[in-house]
Structures are given as structure tokens and as C-alpha cells.
Amino acid sequence: MxxxxxxxxxxxxxxxxxxxxxxxxxxxxxxxxxxxxxxxxxxxxxxxxxxxxxxxxxxxxxxxxxxxxxxxxxxxxxxxxxxxxxxDSTEAWYPKDPKLQGRITQWLAFADSITGSCSAARLHDKLGFKLNIEQARKKGHQNLRLLDDHLVENKIVGKDWLVLNRPTIADIACFPYVALAEEGGISLNDYPAARSWINRFKKLPQFIVMPGIPPLHGMKNNEGKFFNQEGLCFS
Amino acid sequence: MTKTTDPVAINDWQVIGRIDDFLKGQPKQTRLLGQSLVAERHKNGDIKVHEISELGETLRSCPVQEKFGHVWTTLGKPKRELFDIPEFQQIDRKYVGCGGVMVKASALRVVENFLDIGHFPYVHTDFLGSEPLTEVKDYKAEIRIDVDEVWADDISFHQDKAMLSATGGKAVEYMYRVVSPFNTVLYKTCPEKPEEWDIIGLFAQPLEENLCRVYAFMLVFDSQNTETDLIHFQQMIFFQDIIILENQLPVGVPLYDGAERSIKADKTQLQFRKWLKQKGLQFGTDQET
Structure with a gap:
């Protein structure tokens, strides 16, 4: 290596x-x-x-x-x-609460299903991996429907994220391959709640980008500062 | 779609993969200009390429050559030799092939994007440029009739991290060279050897009008970074472009007047389009209806 x-x-x-x-x-x-x-x-x-x-x-x-x-x-x-x-000494990202940890783990497992569908479709479309693309996209859409519905239901009870009203590792686990779904030919057009959730990520302090997940251009984060590519903020 | 009828695209050499992609006894199917092909490396080491029908029947055999780390073929009778990139003979350069990446766009859009300096600060922020240093200073762009290539020259642009071997932001010199409609290289200031140019190139395999596979490569002087470091850097830059490339409309590069508004910084693009029009290339273009 x-x-x-x-x-x-x-x-x-x-x-x-x-x-x-x-x-x-x-x-x-x-x-x-x-x-x-x-x-x-x-x-x-x-x-x-x-x-x-x-x-x-x-x-x-x-x-x-x-x-x-x-x-x-x-x-x-x-x-x-x-x-x-x-x-994480603040225990914000993975709270020491049995029910919350159970809930978060549910989403961690769901993240693997997103990898098996949305990421697989992307590997097919971008790097030419051989796999059943129709099946990968179909499963990808099913997963996105579920995630989007869940975000909508959470929004009604005042929660902006998957488990709490702040991001946890459940959100981080699911975020990348949802944000990259279009590279696998899976359009996010029908998932507005997921798109808003992606944008909320981009406004978090210390957010960093990757190729395919660009910053919100000219957007300021919660502290009123602009982002640069490394996620470092400047006034 | 079916095989293109565009004689300009047919009668030219096109890339179909990296040399390493073709192993003995492992025939590979691919597409070129709307035509299915099968390529196989035989026991004697030669690669044979055939056009195949929808049913997989072997049709005509196509000429093959292995050059610049890649495999080239043609669906017709090329009027000229495959272009040359003499720097491949400089053995102290590091050659890095980044593999083939599929893009849902016309191969010509990919070449055009590669030629564009103006997008650096916005798409490749903190690497190839950053705001507010977005000005593209005047430069030269021309069709060189003697070699039948498009060249852009005298380009200088402020870059934060121009190459992986670069330290600190500085003005970087560029030259662009379009060697054939789907293939292009750029020359840029070499951080390690100021008397030489680093080379980055794209060979685009036009699969369909709206789909291509792009093989990026580097030919650089870099004693600090590993091949993997360089691949990651180049792939990062290229995947920042993909999101733009796949959303451009019209899908084909428009070759008629008034299709898009251009600014002074788009000189190279305008020369490229003029050259394509002179050649009469149709594949991957948008012709006014």
C-alpha cells in the first residue's frame, strides 16, 4: 500500500x-x-x-x-x-440512551441498504461495474421513498433529522449515497424532504464536501460564515 | 442506438480502453459510436477487435493499435495516423492512468469543459482556483491548419493547488491542445521542474451521442506523490466536473450560431467549435433543426 x-x-x-x-x-x-x-x-x-x-x-x-x-x-x-x-464527550452524535441507540442502529443498517442500491447504481453508471442496474435503481427509489416519508413525518413533529432534532450518526451514515444518488441515475426530484435534509447538512459547521457533493454556493452556515472547500469557515 | 453514419467520426482513431483492461482469454464487449464491439487479447499478445451484431455475430474486423497506455481502433479508414504526444517518450516522466469513467454527456462536452478555464474557481474551488480571483486574462486560441489541431496558449491563471506537487497558491501557465475531436491534452507549469510542462490528458470514448467513457491520464514530474495520490487528485477534479457535464443542455455541442452566449474567456471553445464545423463532425453535436 x-x-x-x-x-x-x-x-x-x-x-x-x-x-x-x-x-x-x-x-x-x-x-x-x-x-x-x-x-x-x-x-x-x-x-x-x-x-x-x-x-x-x-x-x-x-x-x-x-x-x-x-x-x-x-x-x-x-x-x-x-x-x-x-x-464524542458531548454524546450528541450517539446519545447514551437505549431507545435512541436502538433507533440509530436501525438507520445504520438502513444505510447499508442504501449502499447496496444507490451506491451500486453509481458504481455501475460511473465506473462500469457489472450488476443488475434496474434492480439497484428500483431498490434505491424504495429506500429514498422511505427516507423521504420519514423526514416528512419527523418535520411534522418538529424534528429536522432522522432521529432527533439534531444530526446523529444515523444521519451521517445515510447522507452520502443519498446525496450522490443522481450519479447512479436515481433522480432526487420526487424526494423534496431528502433534498432539504441534504442542504441542512451543508450548513453544519465543519461540513466538508466530496466530489459530487458540492457546497451550497455562496451560502452561509449557522454562524453566518461562508464555507470553503475544506469546510473551514471564513467571514 | 445503431452505428453512426457520421464519416468524420467513423474514419478516425478512437480509444476503447486502457492497455491493462485487455487480458489474454478475457474478451470484452464495449461500444463505440453506437456500434457494439468485442475486443480480445490473443495468445500472441495482439488485440483483435470486431464489430458485432445485436445478436452477437462477429462482423468486420477493425484495425487496432496500443499507444499512450491505451487501445485504439477505428470503424472506418482513417485519413491520417493517430496523433502523437511526444512527451510519452520522456522516460523520466511519471505516467499515471486514472481508468475509464462513464459520463452521461456528449464526449465533445467533456472536451470543451476540459478546455474551459473560467469554471475553475467555481467548480474546483481551492484547487484550480478560488473567488474572488476569477479573472481569465486574455490569451491566444487558434486552429493550427498545418497539424490540424486546436491550440490555446499564453494562459495564466491563479491556482490554489494546481497540482498535487504544488505548494501554495500561485499563477500557473497553461497550454491546451486538442489533438482530435474526442482527445485533448493540456500542458501546465510543472512545480518540480520549471523548465518542463506537466501534462494532463483526456481520451474520450464516444459510446453513444449522449454517453462516453473518459480515460484521464497524467504525464508528470513528481517525485513526492504516489501513483494512488495522483489518481485520487485527478479523479476528485474530474468528479467535480461530472455533475455539471451531465446537466448541460442541449446534450450535443451546438455548432450553429446563436445557440449559446460566449464571453472572451471562451475563445478556445469557439475555436474548437469552428474546427468541428469545418471538419463536418456530427456525432455528439447539436445541429440546428
């Missing part, structure tokens, strides 16, 4: 710039303002994640993988839970 950490110390993310699952971890690391180093993986065209060296790290051959002081953790959703539990 390009640059394997020499030392076990520190926080590392095995990362691919175009991966929504890697992006959700980058986004959460930014929200938590945690120092970390990215280790780029040649997912495409090199398929480095399917090669021996990477498979030793994650036998499933999937990105992202987090390494924290030598502790190796694959799976984007697992990483969100781990980072929240370990580093």
Missing part, C-alpha cells in the same frame, strides 16, 4: 476519494475535529482493496478501514459508532 503507517500511534483512515462510505467517516472526523491521516487506496482502476495486502487488513475487501493506535476497524457504520463512543 502506498503509505502504510510506520507507527501504530495515531488515527489513520484507509480512504478512497470517491467512496461515499469513506466520505461519511471523513465527514464525521471533521465534525469531531479529530486529527487524522488519510491512506489513499487505489480502489479504481487498481482494485487495491481486493489485493492480498489490503485483505489482511479487511478480509471482506471493503473500504474504509480505520486504524486507531493499532486498533483496526473496518465497516463505515462500525467506525461511526466507535468514533462517537470514544471521542
Amino acid at each position: 502506498s503509505s502504510k503507517p510506520n507507527t501504530q500511534k495515531g488515527l489513520y483512515l484507509y480512504d478512497y476519494i470517491l467512496s461515499g462510505n469513506c466520505y461519511k467517516v471523513r465527514l464525521f472526523l471533521s465534525f469531531l475535529q479529530l486529527d487524522h491521516e488519510l491512506i489513499p487506496i487505489d480502489f479504481f482502476p487498481g482494485f487495491e482493496h481486493k489485493q492480498t495486502e489490503f485483505l489482511e487488513l479487511n478480509p471482506l475487501g471493503q473500504i474504509p478501514v480505520l486504524m486507531d493506535d493499532g486498533f483496526v476497524l473496518p465497516d463505515a457504520q462500525a467506525i461511526l459508532v466507535y468514533l462517537a463512543a470514544k471521542y
